[in-house]
Amino acid sequence: MSTIQQVAKAAGVSVATVSRVINHSDKVVDETRERVERAIQELNYSPNMMGRNLRRNATEIIMVLLPSISNPFYSQTVNGITAVARSNGFTVMVCNTLSDRKLEQDFLNLLKFKLVDGAILMSQEMDDSELEELGRLYPVVQCSEYIDAAGVPYVTIDNASAAYEAVSHLASLGHTRIGMISSKVNYYSAAQRQAGYLQALQDAGLEFESELIKFGDYGYGSGMKCAEQFMRMQNKPTAVFAISDPMAIGALKAFRQKGLKIPDDIAVVGFDNIRFSKMCEPELTTIAQPTYKMGCRTMELLLERLEHKQDLPEKVIMDYELIIRGSTVAGS
Amino acid sequence: MSTIQQVAKAAGVSVATVSRVINHSDKVVDETRERVERAIQELNYSPNMMGRNLRRNATEIIMVLLPSISNPFYSQTVNGITAVARSNGFTVMVCNTLSDRKLEQDFLNLLKFKLVDGAILMSQEMDDSELEELGRLYPVVQCSEYIDAAGVPYVTIDNASAAYEAVSHLASLGHTRIGMISSKVNYYSAAQRQAGYLQALQDAGLEFESELIKFGDYGYGSGMKCAEQFMRMQNKPTAVFAISDPMAIGALKAFRQKGLKIPDDIAVVGFDNIRFSKMCEPELTTIAQPTYKMGCRTMELLLERLEHKQDLPEKVIMDYELIIRGSTVAGS
DNA sequence: ATATTATGTGTAATCGATTACATTAAGGGG
DNA sequence: CCCCTTAATGTAATCGATTACACATAATAT
Numbered sequence: 001m002s003t004i005q006q007v008a009k010a011a012g013v014s015v016a017t018v019s020r021v022i023n024h025s026d027k028v029v030d031e032t033r034e035r036v037e038r039a040i041q042e043l044n045y046s047p048n049m050m051g052r053n054l055r056r057n058a059t060e061i062i063m064v065l066l067p068s069i070s071n072p073f074y075s076q077t078v079n080g081i082t083a084v085a086r087s088n089g090f091t092v093m094v095c096n097t098l099s100d101r102k103l104e105q106d107f108l109n110l111l112k113f114k115l116v117d118g119a120i121l122m123s124q125e126m127d128d129s130e131l132e133e134l135g136r137l138y139p140v141v142q143c144s145e146y147i148d149a150a151g152v153p154y155v156t157i158d159n160a161s162a163a164y165e166a167v168s169h170l171a172s173l174g175h176t177r178i179g180m181i182s183s184k185v186n187y188y189s190a191a192q193r194q195a196g197y198l199q200a201l202q203d204a205g206l207e208f209e210s211e212l213i214k215f216g217d218y219g220y221g222s223g224m225k226c227a228e229q230f231m232r233m234q235n236k237p238t239a240v241f242a243i244s245d246p247m248a249i250g251a252l253k254a255f256r257q258k259g260l261k262i263p264d265d266i267a268v269v270g271f272d273n274i275r276f277s278k279m280c281e282p283e284l285t286t287i288a289q290p291t292y293k294m295g296c297r298t299m300e301l302l303l304e305r306l307e308h309k310q311d312l313p314e315k316v317i318m319d320y321e322l323i324i325r326g327s328t329v330a331g332s
Numbered sequence: 333m334s335t336i337q338q339v340a341k342a343a344g345v346s347v348a349t350v351s352r353v354i355n356h357s358d359k360v361v362d363e364t365r366e367r368v369e370r371a372i373q374e375l376n377y378s379p380n381m382m383g384r385n386l387r388r389n390a391t392e393i394i395m396v397l398l399p400s401i402s403n404p405f406y407s408q409t410v411n412g413i414t415a416v417a418r419s420n421g422f423t424v425m426v427c428n429t430l431s432d433r434k435l436e437q438d439f440l441n442l443l444k445f446k447l448v449d450g451a452i453l454m455s456q457e458m459d460d461s462e463l464e465e466l467g468r469l470y471p472v473v474q475c476s477e478y479i480d481a482a483g484v485p486y487v488t489i490d491n492a493s494a495a496y497e498a499v500s501h502l503a504s505l506g507h508t509r510i511g512m513i514s515s516k517v518n519y520y521s522a523a524q525r526q527a528g529y530l531q532a533l534q535d536a537g538l539e540f541e542s543e544l545i546k547f548g549d550y551g552y553g554s555g556m557k558c559a560e561q562f563m564r565m566q567n568k569p570t571a572v573f574a575i576s577d578p579m580a581i582g583a584l585k586a587f588r589q590k591g592l593k594i595p596d597d598i599a600v601v602g603f604d605n606i607r608f609s610k611m612c613e614p615e616l617t618t619i620a621q622p623t624y625k626m627g628c629r630t631m632e633l634l635l636e637r638l639e640h641k642q643d644l645p646e647k648v649i650m651d652y653e654l655i656i657r658g659s660t661v662a663g664s
Numbered sequence: 665a666t667a668t669t670a671t672g673t674g675t676a677a678t679c680g681a682t683t684a685c686a687t688t689a690a691g692g693g694g
Numbered sequence: 695c696c697c698c699t700t701a702a703t704g705t706a707a708t709c710g711a712t713t714a715c716a717c718a719t720a721a722t723a724t
Contacts, residue, residue, distance in 0.1 A: 001446075003680060014704045019682060027702060049445035050386040051680030054709050057382075059447065069410060069426060070607075075402030078428060091438060093425035094401060096410060106423060113381035114333075115391065115447075220611055249611050256613070275402075279552055279581050281588070281613035335710060346674045351712060359672060383710030386679050446680095 002043040004051075011039035022047055058117055061091045062302060065107055066122040067099045071218060071246070072274040073291065074122060077143060080295020081120060088303055090117070099185070101125040111138045118302050121145075121152075123187070135313070139305040143298040144289070145189055153305070153314040155298045159189045162287045162320045163196030163241065164203075166269045169285070169322060170239040171204035173329070175267060178206065179237035181226045181247050184215040193243050193271070212237060216247045223250025231258055238266055239328070245270040245277045248284055252327060256281075267328040282326030290318050334375040336383075343371035354379055390449055393423045394634060397439055398454040399431045403550065403578070404606040405623065406454060409475060412627020413452060420635055422449070431517075433457040443470045450634050453477075453484075455519070467645070471637040475630040476621070477521050485637070485646040487630045491521045494619045494652045495528030495573065496535075498601045501617070501654060502571040503536035505661070507599060510538065511569035513558045513579050516547040525575050525603070544569060548579045555582025563590055570598055571660075577602035577609045577618055584612060584659060599660040614658030622650050 004022075008015045013032060020028050021036040028036075039045075053059045064081060066074050082092045093116070097104040104125050110116050111134075118139035124131060128149050134140055135152035142154035170178050180197050183190040194213065201208050214229050216222030223242060227250065230237055242248035248270030252262060260266050262282055270277055273288035297316055304314075325332050336354075340347045345368060352360050353368040360368075371377075385391050396413060398406050414424045425448070429436040436457050442448050443466075450471035456463060460481050466472055467484035474486035502510050512529050515522040526545065533540050546561050548554030555574060559582065562569055574580035580602030584594060592598050594614055602609055605620035629648055636646075657664050 001444075004682095005680080015681080016683075016705080017703060020703090023682085029702060032702080046441065046444045048386075048680050049442070049447045050382060050389075050391075051709090052682075053447075054380075054382040054386050054680080054711085055682045057709075059382075061442075061447070063425065068407060069401040070404055070407030072402055072404060075400060078401060079430070082428060082430070086435070086438075091442070093395065093427055095425055096414060098411070098414070103418070109378070110381070110393075110423070112378045115381045115385075115393070220607055246607075249608075253611050275552055275578075276581075276608050276611070279585050279608070279612060336712095337710080347711080348675080348713075349673060352673090355712080361672060364672080380710050383679090384712075386681085386710080387712045389679075 001048075002045045004045075004047065007036065007039045007043055007045050010043060011036045053114075057114065059115060060089055061093060061116045062118045062120065062299075063107065063110065063116045064092060064094050064120045064122060065097055065104065065124070066094065067097055069094060069096055071244075072276065073245070073272045076291035077122065077295040077298075080292040080297075081143075081299045082295075084296045084299035084303070088299075090303075097123070097125065099123070099125060108134065111140075118306055120298055120302060139302060141298050141302045141305065143294060145187055147188055148315075151313045153301045153316075155294050155301065155316040155318065156189075157289050157294075157318050157320040159192035160196035160199070162271070162322075163193035163243075164200045165196075165322050166241050166271070166285075166287055167197050167200035168204065169324065170241065170267060170269060170328065171200060171206060173239070173267065175237075175239035176206055177235065177237045177239070178212070179230050179240040180213045181216050181223060181240060181242035181251060182213055183243060184217055184222075190243055197241060216242075216244075216250075218244040218247060220246045220250035220253075223247030224254040225250075227251035227254035231255070231260075236266075239268070240266065241269045243271050245272045245274040245284060245286055248286065248327075249276060249280050252280060252282075252284065263326065263328050263330055269328060273323055278325070282330075283332075285325045285328040285332075286323055288321045288323050290320070294318055333380070334377045336377075336379065339368065339371045339375055339377050342375060343368045385446075389446065391447060392421055393425060393448045394450045394452065394631075395439065395442065395448045396424060396426050396452045396454060397429055397436065397456070398426065399429055401426060401428055403576075404608065405577075405604045408623035409454065409627040409630075412624040412629075413475075413631045414627075416628045416631035416635070420631075422631075422635075429455070429457065431455070431457060440466065443472075450638055452630055452634060471634060473630050473634045473637065475626060477519055479520055480647075483645045485633045485648075487626050487633065487648040487650065488521075489621050489626075489650050489652040491524035492528035492531070494603070494654075495525035495575075496532045497528075497652075497654050498573050498603070498617075498619055499529050499532035500536065501656065501660065502573065502599060502601060503532060503538060505571075505599065507569075507571035508538055509567065509569045509571070510544070511562050511572040512545045513548050513555060513572060513574035513583060514545055515575060516549055516554075522575055529573060548574075548576075550576040550579060552578045552582035552585070555579030555584075556586040557582075559583035559586035563587070563592075568598075571600070572598065573601045575603050577604045577606045577616060580616055580618065580659075581608065581612050584614075584616065588613075595658065595660050595662055601660060605655055610657070614662075615664075617657045617660040617664075618655055620653045620655050622652070626650055 085092045095107045123145040131150040146154035214226035270286040273286045277284035417424045427439040453474045455477040463482040478486035546558035602616045602618035605618045609616040
């Protein structure tokens with residue numbers, strides 16, 4: 001690896017001139033510029049970012065923290081983030097926290113240590129006060145999953161209202177006993193979706209009991225387990241609302257394995273509209289979030305932060321959509 | 333953000349001593365150490381990685397390049413990589429190339445510019461000679477998808493033999509007309525799987541014609557399209573081998589939509605054993621790669637490279653497994 | 665008591681870039 | 695022909711850390 005000094009020597013100029021050529025400063029006469037460019041070619045030189053960044057105090061890299069790339073919900077969002085980031089000269093790297101607090105810390109240290117310029121959080125293991133401090137000290141924006149109290153900007157949908165709509169849909173189909181598959185971990189979005197579920201039951205005049213909510217981990221397997229719990233109940237639900245598509249799909253699978261007909265014996269609604277939700281049998285009714293756009297908007301907020309344009313914590317609420325398919329209405 | 337100088341001044345010592353405390357060098361007397369640690373606390377100091385890395389010429393970050401985090405096949409591999417990386421003090425960041433040559437280049441520049449120490453390639457858009465040069469200059473290892481000629485180490489399975497086994501399985505069930513869904517893009521693994529497919533046909537005494545191979549992009553949608561093409565043929569296949577699970581699942585979906593019974597009317601085999609392959613209807617027969625272990629092994633190779641222990645390009649071939657499920661044998 | 669060694673800390677060079685300021689040379693005006 | 699402006703390039707400080715080496719002091723050996 002060659003350095004700017006070697007290039008300068010080879011071209012017979014000073015390092016300053018080489019730097020000017022690299023950075024397209026106009027104060028270099030053509031003949032010199034050519035000589036430098038030839039030297040760069042010959043030495044196969046590329047500037048060491050460490051040196052540059054140390055001086056500039058910026059890396060033009062942003063990171064996206066998410067619990068697991070295995071959840072297909074995230075990929076579209078990341079694509080949106082990447083699109084906006086790229087057109088502004090930023091590089092995006094994805095960090096898999098595995099919902100591990102320590103690992104999350106390690107990644108966030110890259111922010112503190114100035115190895116990345118900013119971060120987008122799509123989930124966080126830290127508590128409110130830690131997040132609040134993080135947001136105060138560094139450019140950070142939340143997307144989809146969020147904590148409201150912390151004064152950190154976020155982009156999300158109205159989870160309560162989305163859940164309300166999903167459950168009301170089930171109620172309007174005549175279901176009177178509606179179960180829910182929520183999350184073991186107490187995410188804010190999960191709490192909001194539970195609130196929406198409860199409100200919908202209440203507004204439809206349906207009764208609730210705590211047995212109607214089971215708790216999973218957003219994955220297929222836990223959806224199957226929850227479905228089995230439902231089937232062991234004496235007074236079984238005839239419809240289930242799950243807060244993730246994989247759990248809904250797992251539940252579908254378990255119900256069908258026990259010989260139940262979907263949607264006649266039991267209807268299922270999911271959340272996120274992952275690609276698989278159209279591939280399962282029957283296709284899954286679900287809530288679609290505008291994932292790509294949410295990613296774009298989030299990156300825009302982060303850019304504002306990075307440029308200090310905006311110091312108020314912005315809160316962006318985007319529209320969702322209930323997509324009705326065969327898991328609740330036959331033949332859709 | 334405070335610097336080591338500020339800490340030094342606050343503690344009344346030199347920067348060297350502060351550095352010694354940070355790096356747990358033992359040549360610091362307890363009383364001094366405490367004073368420094370108190371100053372670090374008070375100033376909320378953390379070392380600037382840019383400065384440190386510039387000096388050390390290492391970042392302890394490695395990156396994983398993959399075409400899209402949306403393909404669930406990658407997540408387990410990344411988990412394996414992360415596990416080994418972490419226990420060796422490395423941080424893993426995932427880079428989404430979207431199969432875009434330019435974007436891939438941008439990421440690889442981070443290697444050249446020394447912002448990351450090494451890279452794991454899970455697919456590449458560059459050609460053989462570019463890869464060869466990359467591997468010569470930087471610590472790079474390939475995983476799963478690879479180019480053999482380039483002298484860059486890799487971890488993979490025997491794709492030809494896996495495809496051979498999958499297709500032989502179909503032949504042994506009595507299928508005589510077996511189609512294949514391959515990849516538009518000419519990946520090495522795809523070519524190998526095609527070779528295995530052809531060999532299996534030949535060894536089973538089955539005839540081949542070019543119409544029997546359709547080309548997709550690894551995603552669901554393309555699987556459906558290929559299935560529709562098969563169904564429009566005059567002499568339709570009774571079995572199909574797809575080189576990705578999503579394409580196989582898309583094909584399943586399309587066949588079922590046309591009223592075909594699986595596996596009686598048409599049998600389907602996929603590749604990769606993604607989680608969803610157990611959730612579809614019927615469950616998918618597929619080839620399982622030891623993804624987590626492959627990730628671990630790949631990271632180990634990269635570590636060897638980073639430590640210059642190993643200069644020979646290592647080639648690791650791991651075992652696969654044919655998992656037989658309901659899409660080829662009813663009731664499995 | 666003196667010489668020697670070990671121990672803890674400080675000084676300053678260094679990593680590879682950027683950039684304010686200094687310097688030099690060329691061109692223009694009187 | 696000389697002075698002043700302007701343009702191109704060079705010099706050297708700087709970013710924030712690490713670390714070889716120097717140095718001072720205390721402990722040990724003779």
